[in-house]
Amino acid sequence: MKHALSVTREQDFAAWYQAVVSEADMAEESGVRGCMVIRPWGYGVWERMQALLDKAIKETGHENCYFPLFIPLSYFAKEAEHVEGFAKEMAVVTHHRLKAENGTLVPDPEAKLEEPLVVRPTSETVIGTAFSRWTQSWRDLPLLINQWANVVRWEMRTRMFLRTTEFLWQEGHTAHATRGEAVEETLKMLEVYRRFAVDALALPVIAGEKPENERFPGADATYSIEAMMQDGKALQAGTSHFLGQNFAHAQNIRFQDRDGELAYAWTTSWGVSTRMIGGVIMTHGDDDGLRLPPVVAPQQVVIIPMLRDTEEDDAVLAHCRALAAELRQQSAFGEALRVQVDAKDIKASNKRWAWVKKGPPLIVEVGPRDIANGAVSVVRRDRLYGDNGKLASAATPRGDFVAGAAALLEEIQAGLLAEATARRDANIHDGITTVEQLTAFYEKGGKFPGWVSVGWSRPTGAALEKVVETLKGLRLSIRNAPTGAAPAEGNCLFTGEPAVERVLIGRAY
Amino acid sequence: MKHALSVTREQDFAAWYQAVVSEADMAEESGVRGCMVIRPWGYGVWERMQALLDKAIKETGHENCYFPLFIPLSYFAKEAEHVEGFAKEMAVVTHHRLKAENGTLVPDPEAKLEEPLVVRPTSETVIGTAFSRWTQSWRDLPLLINQWANVVRWEMRTRMFLRTTEFLWQEGHTAHATRGEAVEETLKMLEVYRRFAVDALALPVIAGEKPENERFPGADATYSIEAMMQDGKALQAGTSHFLGQNFAHAQNIRFQDRDGELAYAWTTSWGVSTRMIGGVIMTHGDDDGLRLPPVVAPQQVVIIPMLRDTEEDDAVLAHCRALAAELRQQSAFGEALRVQVDAKDIKASNKRWAWVKKGPPLIVEVGPRDIANGAVSVVRRDRLYGDNGKLASAATPRGDFVAGAAALLEEIQAGLLAEATARRDANIHDGITTVEQLTAFYEKGGKFPGWVSVGWSRPTGAALEKVVETLKGLRLSIRNAPTGAAPAEGNCLFTGEPAVERVLIGRAY
The missing domain is CATH 3.30.930.10 (Bira Bifunctional Protein; Domain 2)
Structure with a gap:
């Protein structure tokens, strides 16, 4: 693909x-x-x-x-x-004026601040x-x-x-x-x-x-x-x-x-x-670009009129604008739908791919044939390809699409969360109890090894410094001790002391 | 007063x-x-x-x-x-780091920027x-x-x-x-x-x-x-x-x-x-503080419960909150009314004057007696005093107030604009045709002389510089040449040449 x-x-x-x-x-x-x-x-x-x-x-x-x-x-x-x-x-701001010197601008030494100012x-x-x-x-x-x-x-x-x-x-x-x-x-x-x-x-x-x-x-x-x-x-x-x-x-x-x-x-x-x-x-994001959750997408539905430099263009454009107005009467997540008609003078298929990359949840194409059929062609950004590996554009009766758009957006929002949650859960690993295991895990954990959840005794001072040093050597850090996690069992893998909580360890941005 | x-x-x-x-x-x-x-x-x-x-x-x-x-x-x-x-x-930002020196912080000379940056x-x-x-x-x-x-x-x-x-x-x-x-x-x-x-x-x-x-x-x-x-x-x-x-x-x-x-x-x-x-x-603003136009007032109605540290307080507060909720169902200028209940632990009369100074359009006081009478006491910030020189607080049936609040806010908005427009128009003066008259006007024009509208020939170069100099001596400046003003007649008072437009002159912030 x-x-x-x-x-x-x-x-x-x-x-x-x-x-x-x-x-x-x-x-x-x-x-x-x-x-x-x-x-x-x-x-x-x-x-x-x-x-x-x-x-x-x-x-x-x-x-x-x-x-x-x-x-x-x-x-x-x-x-x-x-x-x-x-x-x-x-x-640090040190001067409040410039002056010309040898044909260039320099901070004016006569405008030096008594007390420098830090930019917050x-x-x-x-x-x-x-x-x-x-x-x-x-x-x-x-x-x-x-x-x-x-x-x-x-x-x-x-x-x-x-x-x-x-x-x-x-x-x-x-x-x-x-x-x-x-x-x-x-x-x-x-x-x-x-x-x-x-x-x-x-x-x-x-x-x-x-x-x-x-x-x-x-x-x-x-x-x-x-x-x-x-x-x-x-x-x-x-x-x-x-x-x-x-x-x-x-x-x-x-x-x-x-x-x-x-x-x-x-x-x-x-x-x-x-x-x-x-x-x-x-x-x-996926390999076609961004996929935006509908709640924060600047536009939730982008409508692309299939213009062909013919006399029909005006009618197609008017049809798209009417569709947009109708969609804006619908609401999802307690707000009116955000809909844009992309009427720019660019080839429609180029437009489609530009929008795929930008990731609005729904991309809708409308051409003369769709209008004749009373339909719209709907691309869901979260399910871009069909089983055949081709772009999945579903011809949908216009009325059905308008009536169902809000529910569709809510489904997409929930789907993105479910997908990310499943991936997260599949990539948090338990069962590591020694530093050796931790080292081996991150050396052999594959390209994207995820996080590990380990017992932690909350060391301080020199003991903590030693842990930080060890983790640093593995390019790891403790992310946090999750609130409401199950009680820790066993010992801390760094100190050997009884664990008082569990912490998540991983590589980080 | x-x-x-x-x-x-x-x-x-x-x-x-x-x-x-x-x-x-x-x-x-x-x-x-x-x-x-x-x-x-x-x-x-x-x-x-x-x-x-x-x-x-x-x-x-x-x-x-x-x-x-x-x-x-x-x-x-x-x-x-x-x-x-x-x-x-x-x-001008010249350094990107501080260092400690003699117990104080100074820009680190080793962190000097190659090219200084201007804060926009x-x-x-x-x-x-x-x-x-x-x-x-x-x-x-x-x-x-x-x-x-x-x-x-x-x-x-x-x-x-x-x-x-x-x-x-x-x-x-x-x-x-x-x-x-x-x-x-x-x-x-x-x-x-x-x-x-x-x-x-x-x-x-x-x-x-x-x-x-x-x-x-x-x-x-x-x-x-x-x-x-x-x-x-x-x-x-x-x-x-x-x-x-x-x-x-x-x-x-x-x-x-x-x-x-x-x-x-x-x-x-x-x-x-x-x-x-x-x-x-x-x-x-007036001598009692700010008066905010309802369209931009953060709160349009402030409700002050008259609390007296008695058992009735809870009922009064509940009554005020219910009133606020009811008012928020109303809309003015195409938006829901913005209403605040001030339940702070401060004497009610002090609160009233604090709010008068802050200038929300309507201040409403509600005490046990008002509740018994099915009324609220309404202070309009734009008409603070009655003819008797006393604070004008109007007892109004609660239902009437709620139903009429939006119209009242619209009236206040229009009133503030009308007042400011009348004052502006009364303080733009025509008929000045010489620099001597201009000088005399601003020397004798009273404490708040306003603006003058004069003919202007659009001089450039040295002629313009001379005008600017003259005006500067009088602490005046040309504000602008109003769009859509009546055609200029007569001559420019500075150059003596035929006026091509009228300009407004005044003192400025």
């Missing part, structure tokens, strides 16, 4: 990923080191994600704000672990400073804030969506009167993320706590949702951090409690980013 | 503005030079503006994208006028570079792109919303095959802005072309919408630029036309920003 992309997942997964990003018009290199241009189709997915996640964030009582892009160095120096964790990868890699410090102004009494708590913003982390090796110097995200920041409330908030937002990933993106992520060595710099606990890509690697798709009182001490977030005593607040932060789009591509 | 703010517009307009921004919880100083924190109420207005404008931008065929925050110096140097116009006020002040250069990649044939045109983003211009004197180092905006960028199409696009988006300002923000802006000296750096023509603030000053609330082929030449945006010839594209750009929020405050 010939496919629409020049490289298959099996041949070269990394090259396949780049091909999908490019051929599906999702994003492209910008010419600016490590920064990408997110094209309309890719940004359309992000807009869908934003709309749904924003709703969930607001429904859980959070309000949106906007805080400065620039953070003075002095803010950053206050939380020691935090600066340690980020200092290696921040863009994350906003705990600047939002914490605002929280310290806003918090006088227990009545002011909780503070439940979210921000949609761009952030910059100077990455040495970048890959579109997955790891870019600048990326888009939302970052939630909250402050609470008690430890219990802050822990509850951390887990509540983890669950919001989990549900969003599963329900909207059809990503069967696993939520759990990260090991100590993988915590956010300055956090007391970090939780993540981990998604398995088709190459068996893990993608950390969102994180939620319980920050204890660390940032409250550093930023002086204090309040008078109900007893009149001055107390430090307990804070949390949590975020997901455009990285998730990379997860969608690597979970649902 | 005692007012909720400590300073009136008449006493000190600038101090009044700062008081509204602060007391209405719209924004605050961030501690980062020239950057503000936009608080939930202020950001809520921006979200409303975004939603409406985004819809209008998409309905006119544009798609959203995202381009890099950072622009290499070399991109910037290509359009000579453009760099001249912006080089004085840009943040506007994105013509980086988007133009993408356009040059995307444009091969006339079939690829027009390119109709929009971006919602933060931008940075290093301002020496900043004022919240009106002029901040970092601000939020949308920037549209388009490329066309012909001059005519690009001009049409420029004017179409100007009209989108004008309608949005009038219909959504109740700002009776005047659309027109800026004089040559006020053009965007690199543009062939710049159009603006100008709003009159209550102090008679002008606020440029949005701009639309016809860029000719200047950026196409600089960024090499070329295409093969229908005849197979290689041609340069014609481009446009247009933007509005968070600055508009400052315009809303200075147009509609």
Whole structure:
């Protein structure tokens, strides 16, 4: 079978990923080191994600704000672990003017900033400073804030969506009167993320706590949702951090409690980013390009009029527009269907393949013969080929198609989730109890070995460092300790001590 | 009459503005030079503006994208006028890492960038570079792109919303095959802005072309919408630029036309920003705080339960929540009503004044007595005081209020626009025909002199420079030449030559 992309997942997964990003018009290199241009189709997915996640964030009582892009160095120096964790990868603004010199532009030495400014890699410090102004009494708590913003982390090796110097995200920041409330908030937002990933993106992520060595710099606990890509690697798709009182001490977030005593607040932060789009591509894409879950597809139905430069063209186009209008009266997932008529002056079969690569769930072709037959030709992006290996285009009575479109989209959404879940479950391996077995598994585990689930004794300090070192040698890491997993049995394969929980280990993006 | 703010517009307009921004919880100083924190109420207005404008931008065929925050110096140097116009006020990133030195953090000299990066002040250069990649044939045109983003211009004197180092905006960028199409696009988006300002923000802006000296750096023509603030000053609330082929030449945006010839594209750009929020405050605010047009108010009805720490409280709260749910079933301006119940543990009368300052159109108070009477007490923010000088709170049967709420909001929206339009019209003065009269007018024109409309011969070169100099001496500027104004009569008061159009002159933010 010939496919629409020049490289298959099996041949070269990394090259396949780049091909999908490019051929599906999702994003492209910008010419600016490590920064990408997110094209309309890719940004359309992000807009869908934003709309749904924003709703969930607001429904859980959070309000949106906007805080400065620039953070003075002095803010950053206050939380020691935090600066340690980020200092290696921040863009620093040192001047506020350019001047011409020898026919080129240079930073003007006379416009050097007294205190350099960091372009935010994350906003705990600047939002914490605002929280310290806003918090006088227990009545002011909780503070439940979210921000949609761009952030910059100077990455040495970048890959579109997955790891870019600048990326888009939302970052939630909250402050609470008690430890219990802050822990509850951390887990509540983890669950919001989990549900969003599963329900909207059809990503069967696993939520759990990260090991100590993988915590956010300055956090007391970090939780993540981990998604398995088709190459068996893990993608950390969102994180939620319980920050204890660390940032409250550093930023002086204090309040008078109900007893009149001055107390430090307990804070949390949590975020997901455009990285998730990379997860969608690597979970649902196939050798013909992207397959978008209907909930986040910018267009759910794309209608291609079969134009032939004849007198019939106008009628065909009008017919397609009427069909689109009719479909938009239908609703799936509680919203009106998103439908586009592609009337561009390009050969229809080229259009079809361009759309196959972009991955809207349904591609509908309508020509004069279809109109005469009262039918439409429907291509399901999730079942592109029939048993005969040919493109499966089903002639469907127009009325039936319109009436059934919403149900079809819901079926496709559920199907993508089921497929990804089955693949994930088939690729999480139990029964490894020694480091030797682990080593052998990843040496002989085939091209896409997946994850292993092992007993874990939660070592700390030097013992943990040793484990990290061992894993690093195998290019592995602990992804998380899944929430609600069955109780651990036996011993930790690293320390030999009794296991207190199970953790997932895998290669990761 | 005692007012909720400590300073009136008449006493000190600038101090009044700062008081509204602060007391209405719209924004605050961030501690980062020239950057503000936009608080939930202020950001809520921006979200409303975004939603409406985004819809209008998409309905006119544009798609959203995202381009890099950072622009290499070399991109910037290509359009000579453009760099001249912006080089004085840009943040420059020179390092990508910090290091600790003498107990403090400094940019790491070993992590100096080979080519410094500018934090985008506007994105013509980086988007133009993408356009040059995307444009091969006339079939690829027009390119109709929009971006919602933060931008940075290093301002020496900043004022919240009106002029901040970092601000939020949308920037549209388009490329066309012909001059005519690009001009049409420029004017179409100007009209989108004008309608949005009038219909959504109740700002009776005047659309027109800026004089040559006020053009965007690199543009062939710049159009603006100008709003009159209550102090008679002008606020440029949005701009639309016809860029000719200047950026196409600089960024090499070329295409093969229908005849197979290689041609340069014609481009446009247009933007509005968070600055508009400052315009809303200075147009509609009064001495008690902000008055928000219902279309963009984050909440249109705020319900205050009159809680008294008694057993009745639960019933009152339940009653308020039921009322809110009922109101949300109503719709105004084609959308469900936005209603909030303020159940915070604060004295009800304090709440009332906090909300008066924040300016939702309707504030409703409900206590046990109201419930017994089947009524609610309604305060209209646009008519806060009765003839007796006291707060006008009207007891209204609950059913009548619910049924009439949408119409009341529409009346308030129309009323704010009518009030602002009448004030604008009363403060545009005709009949000035000499520079002496102009000087005298602004010297003796009272505290808030408004604008004058004068004949203009469109001088260029040295003659224009002389006019600009004269106006500068009077702290005045030409705002624009209103589109569709009556034909000019008589002579230009600056050059003595026959007037070809009328222009508006005023002081400006």
